[in-house]
Amino acid sequence: MLDSPPPTAVRRRLRQGRDRLATALITAGGIGVIAALLAIGLFLAVEVVPLFWPSGEASAISPEALWSGGEAAEDASRHRWAPTATLAPDETPRISLAPLAWGTLEAAAWALVIAVPLALGAAAHSSLFMSRRLRSRLKPTLELMEALPGVVVGFVAGLVLAPWVERHLAEVAAALLLLVPGPLLAGGLWSRLPAPWREALPLGWAGLWLVPWLALVLAASVWLAPWLEAVAFDGDLRRFLELRLGLDIAVRNALIVGAAMGFAVMPSVYALAEDALSGVPSSLAEGAQALGATRWQTFWKVVLPAASPGIFSAVMIGAGRAVGETMIVLMASGNAALMTLNPLDGLRSLAATIAIELPEAGPGGVHYQLLLLAALALFVFTFLVNTLAELVRTRLRRRYRRLGGGA
Amino acid sequence: MRGGVTKTAASRRLRLPRGEGAGAWLCAGSVALSLLALLALLVLLTVRGLGHFWPSPVALVTLEDGRQLAGEGVREVPLADGDGLERLYRTGNRDLDGERWAWVRVSAIEAVGYPADLVVVERRRWGRAIGHLVAVQGAGGERLEGEAAWTALEARLAELGTLRDARDRLREEVILPLAGRRDDEAAARELEAAHARLRELQAAMAGGRLELATADGGTLTVPLAQALGAYRPNAMSPLDRLAAWGEGVWRFLSEGPRAANTAGGVWPAIFGTVLMVMLMSLLVTPFGVLAAIYLNEVAHQGRLTRLVRIAVRNLAGVPSIVYGVFGLGVFVYGIGGRLDSWFFEAALPSPTFGTGGLLWASLTLALLTLPVVIVATEEGLARIPDQQREGALALGATRLEMLSRVVLPMAAPAMLTGVILAVARAAGEVAPLMLVGVAKLAPQVPVDGDFPFLHLERKFMHLGYHIFDAAFHGGDVQAAMPLVYATALLLVLVILVLNLTAIFLRHHLSTRHGALTRR
Numbered sequence: 001m002l003d004s005p006p007p008t009a010v011r012r013r014l015r016q017g018r019d020r021l022a023t024a025l026i027t028a029g030g031i032g033v034i035a036a037l038l039a040i041g042l043f044l045a046v047e048v049v050p051l052f053w054p055s056g057e058a059s060a061i062s063p064e065a066l067w068s069g070g071e072a073a074e075d076a077s078r079h080r081w082a083p084t085a086t087l088a089p090d091e092t093p094r095i096s097l098a099p100l101a102w103g104t105l106e107a108a109a110w111a112l113v114i115a116v117p118l119a120l121g122a123a124a125h126s127s128l129f130m131s132r133r134l135r136s137r138l139k140p141t142l143e144l145m146e147a148l149p150g151v152v153v154g155f156v157a158g159l160v161l162a163p164w165v166e167r168h169l170a171e172v173a174a175a176l177l178l179l180v181p182g183p184l185l186a187g188g189l190w191s192r193l194p195a196p197w198r199e200a201l202p203l204g205w206a207g208l209w210l211v212p213w214l215a216l217v218l219a220a221s222v223w224l225a226p227w228l229e230a231v232a233f234d235g236d237l238r239r240f241l242e243l244r245l246g247l248d249i250a251v252r253n254a255l256i257v258g259a260a261m262g263f264a265v266m267p268s269v270y271a272l273a274e275d276a277l278s279g280v281p282s283s284l285a286e287g288a289q290a291l292g293a294t295r296w297q298t299f300w301k302v303v304l305p306a307a308s309p310g311i312f313s314a315v316m317i318g319a320g321r322a323v324g325e326t327m328i329v330l331m332a333s334g335n336a337a338l339m340t341l342n343p344l345d346g347l348r349s350l351a352a353t354i355a356i357e358l359p360e361a362g363p364g365g366v367h368y369q370l371l372l373l374a375a376l377a378l379f380v381f382t383f384l385v386n387t388l389a390e391l392v393r394t395r396l397r398r399r400y401r402r403l404g405g406g407a
Numbered sequence: 408m409r410g411g412v413t414k415t416a417a418s419r420r421l422r423l424p425r426g427e428g429a430g431a432w433l434c435a436g437s438v439a440l441s442l443l444a445l446l447a448l449l450v451l452l453t454v455r456g457l458g459h460f461w462p463s464p465v466a467l468v469t470l471e472d473g474r475q476l477a478g479e480g481v482r483e484v485p486l487a488d489g490d491g492l493e494r495l496y497r498t499g500n501r502d503l504d505g506e507r508w509a510w511v512r513v514s515a516i517e518a519v520g521y522p523a524d525l526v527v528v529e530r531r532r533w534g535r536a537i538g539h540l541v542a543v544q545g546a547g548g549e550r551l552e553g554e555a556a557w558t559a560l561e562a563r564l565a566e567l568g569t570l571r572d573a574r575d576r577l578r579e580e581v582i583l584p585l586a587g588r589r590d591d592e593a594a595a596r597e598l599e600a601a602h603a604r605l606r607e608l609q610a611a612m613a614g615g616r617l618e619l620a621t622a623d624g625g626t627l628t629v630p631l632a633q634a635l636g637a638y639r640p641n642a643m644s645p646l647d648r649l650a651a652w653g654e655g656v657w658r659f660l661s662e663g664p665r666a667a668n669t670a671g672g673v674w675p676a677i678f679g680t681v682l683m684v685m686l687m688s689l690l691v692t693p694f695g696v697l698a699a700i701y702l703n704e705v706a707h708q709g710r711l712t713r714l715v716r717i718a719v720r721n722l723a724g725v726p727s728i729v730y731g732v733f734g735l736g737v738f739v740y741g742i743g744g745r746l747d748s749w750f751f752e753a754a755l756p757s758p759t760f761g762t763g764g765l766l767w768a769s770l771t772l773a774l775l776t777l778p779v780v781i782v783a784t785e786e787g788l789a790r791i792p793d794q795q796r797e798g799a800l801a802l803g804a805t806r807l808e809m810l811s812r813v814v815l816p817m818a819a820p821a822m823l824t825g826v827i828l829a830v831a832r833a834a835g836e837v838a839p840l841m842l843v844g845v846a847k848l849a850p851q852v853p854v855d856g857d858f859p860f861l862h863l864e865r866k867f868m869h870l871g872y873h874i875f876d877a878a879f880h881g882g883d884v885q886a887a888m889p890l891v892y893a894t895a896l897l898l899v900l901v902i903l904v905l906n907l908t909a910i911f912l913r914h915h916l917s918t919r920h921g922a923l924t925r926r
Contacts, residue, residue, distance in 0.1 A: 019805035023705060030701020033694045034715055037722050037777060040733045047736060121437030129431060130438075138438070140910045145445045147906045149835025151871040152895045155878050156448060159888070167484070183436025184429055203431065207438030211446065214439050263444055270441075296430050317724060324726020326838035331875065351728045355838050358732065359763075363740045375732040379725055386721035394717075 041383070044376040051369045066097050066373075081337040081353070083367045095370055099337040101377070103347035107329050108322035110258025110343065111265050115318055118262070119269035120311065122207070127277040128299050131204035138207065139271070146267035154331030157260030162252045162332060169237045169249075170229040174221035177228070182217035186210060241344065250346040252334035257347065260328045269318040276310020276396065277303060281403045306403075309396045313389035320382040320389075326351040350374040449899070456896030459889030460655030462640045462648050465525050465537060467622060468496065468511065469518040476509055477525060477537045477622035483513065499527065499535035500621055507534060507886055523642040526557075526619065529635040534670065534886075536627055538619030543631075546614030560617060560637055567612055567631065574608045577601060659893055664848065664873075670886070673894055679765075679845075679867035680834060680901075682853060686769035687776065687833050692826050694773070695780030702781070703788040704810060716785075723778035731839025734771030739763055739843055759864050763844030765853045766863035771843045772836060776829035783828060787821020787916075788814065820916040824909050831905040835898065837871035845872040847880070870898045 080094035122142075126135050165172050186206075190198060201209050233240040241247045280303050288298040304311075326349075334346030335356070354371050361367040463479045470476075478498035486493050492513040501507050528536040543556040543563070551559045581601045615631035638651060662672030702719075706712045743760035751759040760766070791814055799809040837845075846866035853865040874894050877887040 015805050015808070019807040022807040022810075026697060026701050026705050029694070029697040030705065033698040033777065033781075034702075034719065037719060037774065039737075040722070040725070040729065040774075043733055043737055044729070118437045118441055121434040122441055125431070125434035125438050129435070140907075141445070142441070143910065144903055144906055145441070147831055147835065147902055148448070149837070149871055149898055149902060151835070151837045151874050152452070152899055153448075155874055155891060155895055156451065159878055159884070159891075160451070179436075179440070180433065183432045183439070186436075187428060187432030203435065206432070206435035207442065210435055210439035211443050214436065214443050263448075266441060296428075300430070320724045324724075324728065326726065326728045327871075327875065330838075331879065351726055351838065354728050354732060355841050358735060358842055363736070372732060372736070375729050379729045382725050382729075383721055386724040387717060390717050390720060 041376075041379055044372055044379055047372045048369060048376050051366070051373060066095065081348070083357075083370060095366075097350075097370070097374060097377075099339045100348055100350045100353050100374065102339045103329075103333070103337065104323055104349040104351070104378075106254055106343075106347055107257045107261060107333065107349055108319055110254050111261035111322040111325075112315065112319060114258050114262030115266040115269055115322075116315055119266045119314070119318070120273055122266075122270050123273035123277055123311075124299060124304075125207060126274055127303075128295055129203050130207060131202070134205055134208060139274075142267040142270055146264070146271075148264070150264060150325055150327035151331070153260050153264050154328040157256055157328065157332035158252055159331075161259070162256045165256065166249070166251045168222075168225070169241075170225040170233070171222045173233075173237060174225045174228045175218050178217050178221045178224075179214075182214055183210060185217075186213050247342050247344050248340075249344045250334050250336070252332055253345055254333070254343045254347050257329055257333045258343075260332050261322050261325055264325060264328060265318045265322050268321060269314045272314035272317055272393075273307075273311050276307040276314060276393075279310065279397070279400050280306045281400055284403065307396075309392045313392040313396075316385050316389035316392075320385040323385075324351055324378055324382050326355050330355055350378055452892060452896045452899060455889065455892035457656070457893070459893055460652045460659065462638060462643060462651045462655075464521050465527060465640050466496070467520045467522055467525060468516055469520070470511065471515050471517050475622040475624075476511070478509060481508075486512070499537040500533075500627055502533040503621065503625060503627060504623075507883065521641045524557075524639065525641055526637055526639055528617070528619070528629055528637045530629060531633050531635060531665070536619055536621075536629055538621040538627055541618040541620050541626070543617045544615055556617075557639075563615065563631055564634060564637055567634070568636075570608055570612050574605065574612070577605055577608065659890075660897075670890065673870065673873060673890075673897065676868040676870045676873040676894070677897075679853070680870045683765060683769055683772070683867060683869065684830050684833050686765065687772045688826055688830055690769060690773035691776050691780050691829055692822070695777050695825065695829075696784050696822055698777070699781045699784035699788060700810065700815075703785050704806075704814065719778050719781055723782065726838075727775055727836050728838045728842075730771055730775040731842035733774070734767055734839060734843040735763070738767040738770055743767060763842065763866060764864040765844060765867050768840055768844040768867070771839050772833040775836065775839060776833050779829045779832060780822070780825040783825025784818060784822045787818035787824075790821070791817050820912055824912045824916065827905055827909040827912065831902050831909065834905065835871060835902050837869065837875060840869055840872060845869045847872075847876050870894055870901075874898065 080096055081099050082094040122138075126138055130138070190201065190203075193201070229235060229237050234244075238249065241249060284302050284306060285298050288302040289295070293301065329347075329349040330352040333348065333352065335348045335352055336346040337348040337353075338345055354374055357367070358371050361371055465477055465479055467475060467477050476496060476498055478496035481495040481497050483492045483494045485491075494511050494513050494516075496509045496511060498507060498509050522539075524539055526538060526540045530536055540556050540560065542550050542552045543560045544550050545559070545563070582598065582605065612632050617629050617631060617634070617637075619627040619629065621627050643651065659672045660677065661674050663675050664673065665671035698719075702712060702716060706715075739760075739762060743758070743762070743764075747759050747761040795813055795817065796809055799813045800806075804812065844866055846868060848868065853862045853867050874891055877894070878884065878891045
């Protein structure tokens with residue numbers, strides 16, 4: 001550039017013209033792309049309108065119909081989703097979205113029940129105790145876990161895990177019982193180990209060396225299962241659940257979906273929670289520790305409250321992902337539109353319903369519009385949840401900057 | 408918790424600090440549990456996915472009642488009534504008894520042998536045939552028995568393989584391109600010649616059959632043209648097995664599916680996935696980068712821009728199925744339907760673009776991954792210090808020159824990371840594709856010798872959908888499982904490699920540009 005001759009007026013004007021043109025193009029393109037992205041919500045809203053304000057002879061669908069499946073719906077067809085069923089002339093169409101919304105929320109709730117403790121525990125451990133080297137490896141590993149396609153997780157959950165669990169209910173119950181005492185036992189034993197052993201198995205690497213330990217614990221639970229079944233569940237857990245508690249057991253049930261989706265959602269919750277925890281200005285933690293608090297006390301009393309908005313937003317993001325996840329629910333849930341509290345029964349979610357039924361629903365029909373309404377509901381829900389999370393996160397970041405100068 | 412502490416301090420440290428007890432270990436346990444779950448999933452996929460191709464020994468099982476069956480032991484389950492075990496054998500000869508699987512009570516088994524001369528024949532129809540080789544009859548009618556039969560069979564099958572390859576090549580490279588130009592004199596003559604050659608090849612492949620004595624005492628005759636391969640699993644050395652395993656993996660990767668997606672390979676699905684992802688990244692890269700440049704470099708950094716930025720970020724969290732719905736409503740029914748009524752009226756009412764296809768799938772996934780690319784590129788742009796921009800402008804560069812010579816080259820690795828992450832996300836996404844163009848079985852790949860070579864309106868196969876379809880819609884799920892495992896492993900490997908590349912790039916980027924980071 002230095003040795004080129006000084007630009008003449010013409011060349012300068014050309015350059016400036018080109019620059020203005022490029023800026024205009026970038027502006028137009030950028031606005032166009034962003035508008036196209038934002039058009040998604042608009043499109044769904046516009047397509048759904050005719051459901052409520054029909055133009056022709058078709059009758060509007062009342063919110064009541066969407067909730068319970070019609071005003072005059074008798075008990076048998078209340079809260080039913082069967083939009084393609086052939087109806088007797090006097091029957092109201094069974095188009096209640098309630099069981100689908102219920103299924104969606106139930107699956108998401110179970111996913112969060114599994115993902116949130118795991119993710120928060122992992123985030124706490126990695127921000128408190130974990131050695132720096134392990135942490136720098138753990139993050140990409142969990143990112144890989146997040147990237148595992150839903151169809152693979154759903155396949156393993158629906159076709160491998162679900163049949164296995166159905167045959168080994170007692171083993172699963174035993175494993176669940178041992179999951180909490182397992183690490184505690186490891187901690188107890190660890191504190192009794194001679195010092196050189198403890199040097200070899202530091203707490204900073206516990207996330208890694210507890211893996212074989214947990215595998216051992218799970219193996220022990222398989223071995224303990226018959227005993228547990230005999231002592232606590234009259235010898236047969238399945239019969240116990242069905243007769244004593246009156247629970248139906250489906251092979252593909254809400255708990256399986258929750259476990260699979262918890263597995264899928266956990267990494268994103270972890271990443272955000274870890275960000276929030278490690279973003280807490282270190283001056284706060286150092287102050288607490290200088291006053292004599294242990295690391296755990298510091299974490300519990302100082303760091304966690306400071307980071308709680310960030311953790312809230314992490315959980316929100318996880319909820320958004322769990323609500324919209326399609327393939328896992330589709331493959332692991334059995335897709336029966338039920339409204340029960342029983343976690344061992346099947347469910348059907350909005351997203352899975354769209355995936356199954358939309359290709360068959362002709363464009364413009366009521367069924368099509370109902371499915372678009374379901375999509376709109378998903379869109380609005382996830383968009384709101386994510387916006388909330390993002391706003392909380394932005395405010396939190398500002399607060400950290402005030403507190404500790406972004407240390 | 409480092410070494411180098413004095414003895415007294417170390418001995419004080421011996422006791423676990425009381426407040427740090429339970430919580431710390433539970434947290435460590437949750438890390439371990441997550442890793443264990445991930446590890447278990449990967450190991451399961453690897454073992455089952457790769458193990459399927461290993462030629463396991465075929466057992467000849469003699470039952471107490473004298474019946475015999477031949478097959479590979481798959482697994483054992485406790486009997487429903489609680490006493491003893493039941494073992495599942497994967498058998499063959501479905502055309503004789505209609506079964507591919509046999510459950511046998513372990514206590515009812517008298518003897519299990521592994522005779523070296525058991526032959527497994529892979530067939531085009533009816534799956535595998537298992538039995539003792541009795542005789543091979545050549546095309547000319549000569550009949551060979553004993554060990555000579557086996558050598559003759561091997562030679563003939565190898566010959567058939569080359570003939571089959573030649574036929575497929577002829578079909579794809581000569582006949583299909585010519586078939587499009589029927590009115591051309593010279594082409595018609597060439598086509599005639601090619602058809603003659605094809606008939607010749609087919610005649611060379613016809614004839615001959617082999618006879619198997621099955622385990623239950625029957626005889627099974629297989630026309631040699633139907634046989635795809637034959638091996639004697641019990642007579643193989645470990646090296647032979649390894650070679651057979653490699654060949655099995657290769658055939659899985661390079662062949663098309665057979666038997667309603669429960670056998671054969673996944674080549675069309677690999678092809679479709681890669682093609683769709685490539686188209687998608689061609690679409691998403693320029694638009695994503697454009698939007699990111701606009702947001703970060705051109706737009707006035709006010710309240711509105713901040714809101715738009717948050718909105719774009721949030722669109723990354725909108726469920727993929729919603730994008731699929733948008734793609735179906737706008738691209739397929741909206742734009743596609745309009746295109747059909749303008750340009751393809753002759754073909755109506757059967758839709759050309761008004762149904763799911765490669766183009767619409769790529770566009771939908773491009774839209775889905777747009778936020779990923781925008782966010783990653785914006786992060787890269789924000790990391791470039793303002794001094795760089797100001798320096799360029801101070802030296803007299805226009806904004807375009809500043810962007811294209813200084814800012815974009817520095818942000819290139821970030822863009823690449825974004826695109827790779829987008830590709831990884833798109834490769835694993837199945838739900839939107841179910842709405843906008845994936846097919847259970849696409850007879851024609853979207854690329855061929857016909858003008859315009861790339862058929863954007865065609866449906867295509869996809870690895871992820873192949874998993875879903877084979878696992879849930881196949882007739883014999885049990886038989887499809889090994890292939891589903893293998894396909895899942897393949898998909899996971901592709902995605903892992905893409906993600907590792909992105910992670911590596913990002914790491915590389917942050918160490919290289921660490922000094923430049925805007926604080």
